[in-house]
Amino acid sequence: MKKIEAIVKPFKLDEVREALSEIGVSGLTVTEVKGFGRQKGHTELYRGAEYVVDFLPKVKIDVVVPENLLDAAVDAIVKSARTGKIGDGKIFVTSVTQVIRIRTGETDEAAI
16 A cells, blocks of 8 residues: 655645545545745735745645556646646655554555
8 A cells, every 4th residue: 555645736635535545545634734845935915015935835635546556546636736837736645554544453555
C-alpha cells in the first residue's frame, strides 16, 4: 500500500476528487494548509498599501491506495491539478506498512 500526499491549489480540489473517484479511489482526507515553494509568495495591494503574502493557501489531499492503483492515482492527480503555472503543487508517495479500520478491526487493504 502507498500513501499519496498531494498539495494542490484550492480551486482544483473538486477536479482532483472527481478524477480519483473515476479510477476507484473511495476515500481521501483533505486539509487546508499554507506554504510556499519556488514562488516564495507574492505581493498584494490592500487599501493602497503593498504587502507580501509569504504563505499561500493550498489544500493537502491524503489518500492510501493499493500498489496496483498507485500509477493511475498519481496520473489522475497530475492531470486534474495541473494549470501549467507556477505553484501547481507537489505529490509525495510513501509506503504504508499497516492500516487498521477502528470500527471493524479490518486490517491492511480490507481497511482502505
